[in-house]
Amino acid sequence: MKVNRVKCMYCGGCVGVCPQNAMELKDTILSIDPVKCNNCGLCFKFCPAGALVREDGK
Ligand code: SF4
Numbered sequence: 001m002k003v004n005r006v007k008c009m010y011c012g013g014c015v016g017v018c019p020q021n022a023m024e025l026k027d028t029i030l031s032i033d034p035v036k037c038n039n040c041g042l043c044f045k046f047c048p049a050g051a052l053v054r055e056d057g058k
């Protein structure tokens with residue numbers, strides 16, 4: 001999972017949704033730990049801004 005930093009509104013909602021605790025929001029930078037992320041897609045479904053981009057093409 002990757003974040004589109006132009007679309008992201010820094011709402012932080014996805015951080016709470018992630019079951020892997022892979023996301024961290026610091027000021028206006030959302031980062032996703034690629035080691036922790038298992039591409040479950042929950043944040044992708046949740047994001048109201050469409051700012052999360054799947055890397056597995058699903
Ligand atoms: S839910 Fe979407 S808009 Fe909100 S912080 Fe996450 S990526 Fe950004």
Ligand code: SF4
Nearest residue numbers: 018037038040041043
């Ligand atoms: S795809 Fe799943 S594990 Fe990866 S950052 Fe999103 S919610 Fe977390």
